[in-house]
Amino acid sequence: MARIAYVNGRYVSIDTPAVAIEDRGYQFADGIYEVCKVVRGRFCDLERHLDRLERSLDAMGMPMPMSRRALALVMEETWRRNALPDAVIYLQVSRGTAPRNHAFGASMRPSLVVTVRAAKFPSGAELEKGVGVISLPDERWANCHIKSISLLPNILAKQQAAKAGCREAWLLDEQGRVTEGSSSNAWIVDGEGRLVTRPLGREILGGITRSVVIELAKRDGIEVVERAFTLEEAKAAREAFLTSTTSLVLPVTAIDGTPVANGHPGSVTRRLAELYAEAEGMATAA
The missing domain is CATH 3.20.10.10 (D-amino Acid Aminotransferase, subunit A, domain 2)
Incomplete structure (x- = not known):
């Protein structure tokens, strides 16, 4: 089964080019990420992960890409489309896309990518x-x-x-x-x-x-x-x-x-x- 990712409003194959060249995550590593696990179909410690996501975004002067509830739904839907009972959910929020410049504007729209892979725990x-x-x-x-x-x-x-x-x-x-x-x-x-x-x-x-x-x-x-x-x-x-x-x-x-x-x-x-x-x-x- 092909892996499916969420990228800025679309669910696409993991192999589909989907992030802009001038995304600041790619240009400057100007972004944050979170990793949470799903065990037997249950998201573990999701609220704690979302809390930390908000703390990191706030420290970087970046807004949430969407509401917590909407983000949780996107994560759940991306996981569902990948049909993995035990999985690792990776989400990345960059500051967004703009002509390459160290300084950034205050009204940039964050870029969101969510991917899923099979969980690999210690043997x-x-x-x-x-x-x-x-x-x-x-x-x-x-x-x-x-x-x-x-x-x-x-x-x-x-x-x-x-x-x-x-x-x-x-x-x-x-x-x-x-x-x-x-x-x-x-x-x-x-x-x-x-x-x-x-x-x-x-x-x-x-x-x-x-x-x-x-x-x-x-x-x-x-x-x-x-x-x-x-x-x-x-x-x-x-x-x-x-x-x-x-x-x-x-x-x-x-x-x-x-x-x-x-x-x-x-x-x-x-x-x-x-x-x-x-x-x-x-x-x-x-």
Whole structure:
């Protein structure tokens, strides 16, 4: 079945040329994006994703391309036309199309693209055995809380991780503290069994899965500490894991080739993975 996309009011084949050459998303990476998942026909955390979309647009001085309700309907219809029970919905909003100029007008009309692909979640082996990450300097811009489509440092870091045979790269600030992964949030469990992750701020993107995991952990009686932690702390931690919409709660069992604790997923990580799978309707999925 051909993949179908929504592009500025039309549903078209994914192979159809549909975005203007002078779209500012293409010319300047002047846009934002969101990614949410559908599990067994149910959109997961949609309102949280739309909230973050609005926050990013507001930070960029861009209007919503349409009302929240209309956007949700477009996402649902694009998903329906692709007939995938488990799917990843990607939407991108650029500032719009205009003759190439760094400055932009205040009355530009945003461009909206929505695409759907089959969901690819961590394999059973990755969930059971964990994955490795490498550490790299954080070379991104100073507004990582905005979900910008300008992702060059992220993709280069992800590529270095892939070349090293690792799932992800954990990025380090100038003090040697972990900010987050190239496309995920980073977590450790300290010696006292507390969950530690970097606090919200300009240095990280506030992950939707991150927010859900914090709520689930607190509800389950797991203490959560939002603070920066160093690479050395991570390597010496009792447990480590990463989270994202498509990575779920994924154990990290090696950092820069050094095993975390005994090199196996820990009990807190496993518990949170179970709670998250239940909350997202994935208890027997992935």
